[in-house]
Amino acid sequence: MQPRSFIAVDWGTTALRAYLCNQAGQALATIKINAGIQSRQGAFEETLREAIAGLSTDGAAPVLMAGMIGSRQGWREAAYVETPCDVARLALHLTDVPNGLGRTIAIVPGLADLSGPAPDVMRGEETQLLGLLQRQNRRFATVCMPGTHCKWVHMSATEILGFQTFMTGEMFQLLCDHSILSRLMAPTAGGAAGPAFDRGLDMAGTSGALLHQLFSARTLCLFDRLPAADIRSYLSGMLIGHEVRAAAASIRGPVALVGERRLTAFYERALARLGIAQERIDEDIVVEGLAIIARAAGFV
Amino acid sequence: MQPRSFIAVDWGTTALRAYLCNQAGQALATIKINAGIQSRQGAFEETLREAIAGLSTDGAAPVLMAGMIGSRQGWREAAYVETPCDVARLALHLTDVPNGLGRTIAIVPGLADLSGPAPDVMRGEETQLLGLLQRQNRRFATVCMPGTHCKWVHMSATEILGFQTFMTGEMFQLLCDHSILSRLMAPTAGGAAGPAFDRGLDMAGTSGALLHQLFSARTLCLFDRLPAADIRSYLSGMLIGHEVRAAAASIRGPVALVGERRLTAFYERALARLGIAQERIDEDIVVEGLAIIARAAGFV
Numbered sequence: 001m002q003p004r005s006f007i008a009v010d011w012g013t014t015a016l017r018a019y020l021c022n023q024a025g026q027a028l029a030t031i032k033i034n035a036g037i038q039s040r041q042g043a044f045e046e047t048l049r050e051a052i053a054g055l056s057t058d059g060a061a062p063v064l065m066a067g068m069i070g071s072r073q074g075w076r077e078a079a080y081v082e083t084p085c086d087v088a089r090l091a092l093h094l095t096d097v098p099n100g101l102g103r104t105i106a107i108v109p110g111l112a113d114l115s116g117p118a119p120d121v122m123r124g125e126e127t128q129l130l131g132l133l134q135r136q137n138r139r140f141a142t143v144c145m146p147g148t149h150c151k152w153v154h155m156s157a158t159e160i161l162g163f164q165t166f167m168t169g170e171m172f173q174l175l176c177d178h179s180i181l182s183r184l185m186a187p188t189a190g191g192a193a194g195p196a197f198d199r200g201l202d203m204a205g206t207s208g209a210l211l212h213q214l215f216s217a218r219t220l221c222l223f224d225r226l227p228a229a230d231i232r233s234y235l236s237g238m239l240i241g242h243e244v245r246a247a248a249a250s251i252r253g254p255v256a257l258v259g260e261r262r263l264t265a266f267y268e269r270a271l272a273r274l275g276i277a278q279e280r281i282d283e284d285i286v287v288e289g290l291a292i293i294a295r296a297a298g299f300v
Numbered sequence: 301m302q303p304r305s306f307i308a309v310d311w312g313t314t315a316l317r318a319y320l321c322n323q324a325g326q327a328l329a330t331i332k333i334n335a336g337i338q339s340r341q342g343a344f345e346e347t348l349r350e351a352i353a354g355l356s357t358d359g360a361a362p363v364l365m366a367g368m369i370g371s372r373q374g375w376r377e378a379a380y381v382e383t384p385c386d387v388a389r390l391a392l393h394l395t396d397v398p399n400g401l402g403r404t405i406a407i408v409p410g411l412a413d414l415s416g417p418a419p420d421v422m423r424g425e426e427t428q429l430l431g432l433l434q435r436q437n438r439r440f441a442t443v444c445m446p447g448t449h450c451k452w453v454h455m456s457a458t459e460i461l462g463f464q465t466f467m468t469g470e471m472f473q474l475l476c477d478h479s480i481l482s483r484l485m486a487p488t489a490g491g492a493a494g495p496a497f498d499r500g501l502d503m504a505g506t507s508g509a510l511l512h513q514l515f516s517a518r519t520l521c522l523f524d525r526l527p528a529a530d531i532r533s534y535l536s537g538m539l540i541g542h543e544v545r546a547a548a549a550s551i552r553g554p555v556a557l558v559g560e561r562r563l564t565a566f567y568e569r570a571l572a573r574l575g576i577a578q579e580r581i582d583e584d585i586v587v588e589g590l591a592i593i594a595r596a597a598g599f600v
Contacts, residue, residue: 072522116506116508117503117506117508117516118503118513118515118516118519118520118525119516119519119520119522119523119525120515120516120519121519121522148480149515164508164512165512165515166509166511166512166515167479167511167512167514167515168511170479170480171511171514174474174475174478174479175474177478178474178477178478179467179470179474180470203417203418206416206417208416208417208464208546209466209510209542209543209546210509210510210511210542211466211467211468211471211510211539211542211543211546212464212465212466212467212543212546213418214467214471215418215420215449215465215466215467216417216418216419216420219418219419219420219421220418220419222372222419222421223419225418225419239511242509242510242511243509243511243512245509246508246509246511246512
């Protein structure tokens with residue numbers, strides 16, 4: 001007899017989210033623990049036991065996990081599957097995790113795009129994307145997933161066709177925390193998707209290279225043409241502007257924006273300013289993604 | 301009676317170099333003190349007194365200084381002069397520094413290029429460039445000055461016409477010291493202008509944006525296609541590749557490379573690989589630059 005419920009786990013670098021789901025993929029109970037793979041090295045089984053206990057479930061439900069828990073630094077490495085990729089292909093390549101919890105535990109593979117001059121990879125986003133394919137009434141050919149390493153993805157009606165990663169978020173943080181520009185910044189001013197962000201976006205549209213344009217955050221300040229409180233937003237606009245302009249050439253149709261509102265707000269503004277249609281999607285589609293993989297793999 | 305000697309001072313962020321020069325600009329004595337403007341805030345006069353004492357000179361020679369000592373964080377701000385600019389124009393805009401050392405002390409202004417969408421600035425390099433104009437037998441229309449913030453300069457036979465700054469060196473350091481890539485790097489491996497550097501250069505020539513290509517340093521490692529010991533060199537090649545390709549469109553004739561050999565070696569290799577002729581010039585042309593400004597200003 002098939003179990004009637006399973007436990008979906010989204011386990012990333014900084015946090016673990018577990019969901020007790022029925023066959024239809026509806027979450028009956030949820031728990032979040034600030035126990036990312038970095039802080040729980042060597043204690044993954046204990047951490048998962050803790051999460052499951054928090055869901056107050058019986059002892060039988062299998063566990064399906066996605067995210068960095070399947071990386072080389074995770075519990076067990078789940079080898080990458082190549083694009084193009086659909087649900088069936090991911091479900092065929094689950095990695096079993098031997099464990100002392102008395103239940104089936106498996107990890108969804110990451111995805112690799114080997115079509116470019118260097119490989120590109122994702123882990124966790126592939127599961128969100130399958131959830132998006134499942135949920136949406138109309139299809140998106142292009143998906144943008146903002147984050148430390150933002151993903152731009154091309155989709156068909158059934159498959160993840162290919163993708164590119166941009167280190168935009170990480171570069172922004174490096175410049176804010178450690179660069180010569182950080183010394184000019186007003187300490188309390190966070191970036192905002194406002195007029196200074198737009199100035200950065202527009203600067204990205206001029207002919208200069210990014211490595212040159214970055215220096216303008218300093219010189220505009222020096223010539224009193226950019227307030228210190230605006231530097232963060234200006235830099236954010238410049239970086240996202242370069243990213244979106246590079247991605248724009250291959251955008252087809254409206255862009256699905258997947259992620260926290262705090263981040264997607266910047267991309268919404270950038271896309272709007274470039275005249276590109278868009279729609280925001282909640283990032284919790286990862287649960288729906290895990291549910292369809294669980295069904296395809298015969299877990300429920 | 302004109303003094304027959306003067307003291308040339310190149311005072312930057314991390315060090316001070318002072319030269320006792322004759323009217324012809326030949327250095328009769330030299331001293332270097334690791335006393336950049338950052339570490340000697342509020343003690344500039346004392347530091348200069350120490351440097352002059354080290355040169356064993358008499359009490360009369362005037363002092364002409366260039367570099368960050370004229371910045372807002374320096375001894376006294378020396379306002380920027382706009383491009384295009386020749387020796388006479390710089391000599392007309394020296395900033396006097398009132399002092400208790402009983403001698404004339406002046407600072408060479410920095411240079412601002414206001415022709416682009418944002419201002420660009422240099423401080424110290426303008427004096428090297430005038431030294432280069434003075435020294436060279438044949439003229440260079442394009443000068444590249446590698447550093448934390450690399451300058452690409454356009455010159456006529458008598459003037460600095462305009463320039464662009466690239467934050468390449470700083471970006472490289474940020475990525476090596478603080479990014480996710482730094483965790484992959486072999487701790488002892490410094491960058492080298494070798495085959496891994498060339499791979500980065502060639503990657504910069506593919507169609508991807510820099511923010512995307514940076515991620516390849518991670519994925520190539522992940523797929524065992526780039527050894528950890530090569531990441532630094534690969535990144536260096538990619539960043540310099542983006543810079544040189546952006547600058548290449550406006551290069552006219554062979555490029556004069558001004559700077560420390562440790563740095564110029566990378567640019568020499570990048571330019572050679574792109575088929576751009578070049579010649580290396582010692583950075584000590586700053587003394588010759590200070591000498592011609594000192595003569596033009598009537599200091600000697």
